[in-house]
Amino acid sequence: MNILVMAPHADDEVLGLGGTIAKYVDEGHDVFVCVATTGQPLMFPQNVLDKLRSEVINAHKFLGIKETFFLEFPAAMLSEVPRYEINKKIKDIIDSVQPDVVFMPHFGDMHLDHYIVSQSTMVGIRPVKKHKVLETYSYETLSETEWNNPHMSNTFVPNTYIDITNYLSRKIGAMKHFTTQIKDFPHPRSVEGIESLAKLRGSTIGVKAAEAFCLIRRIVL
Helix, strand or coil, rough: CCEEEEEECCCCCHHHHHHHHHHHHCCCCCEEEEEEEEEECCCCCHHHHHHHHHHHHHHHHCCCCCEEEEEEEEEEHHHHHHHHHHHHHHHHHHHHHCCCCCEEHHHHHCCCHHHHHHHHHHHCCCCCCCCCCCCCEEEEECCCCEEEEEEECCCCCCCCEECCCCCHHHHHHHCCHHHHHHCCCCCCCCCCHHEEEEEHHHHHHHCEEEEEEEEEEECCC
């Protein structure tokens, strides 16, 4: 199968489903990641941006990701980009990869970039083309999914769990490549925070570690 992971920012894909990615790779599937945005020099020093790009490439090599696409939209400024441009670039990636399974950020995340990527991905996977995406899921991102204003309309309510007991260490190893992003505990984007969420999700289904998702659509042909 071809698996496509849509990431608003570099490291969202590891935080959300680093263990699942490693599991898919070990099972012989091809995993592709599309990073929608990049930091801008006016907001971040160029040396930090260069380091982050190196970090994501190394993390993806560590996980065995087949190919990474960078759309280069401005991070934290995605709402200022015409939506049709975002829709087209994401659609082009989907048409190129022809994924069987797509993972996207949860639409109710606090960061507006996450919402926009989620909505544009839904436009790109509309089941009106010859190739249909058979399974679509949203994932949770530490420090974005749980920090939004609590409301029933944006709450992440998982209904799918993937056992990553044998892959949690790989997820942690991939995240450790992001030295510009990983934080000290009790920040949620810490090793301890990542492990704690994996153990919580795992205990929900009676395993030692898991990642949780919302099934958005499943097509049985």
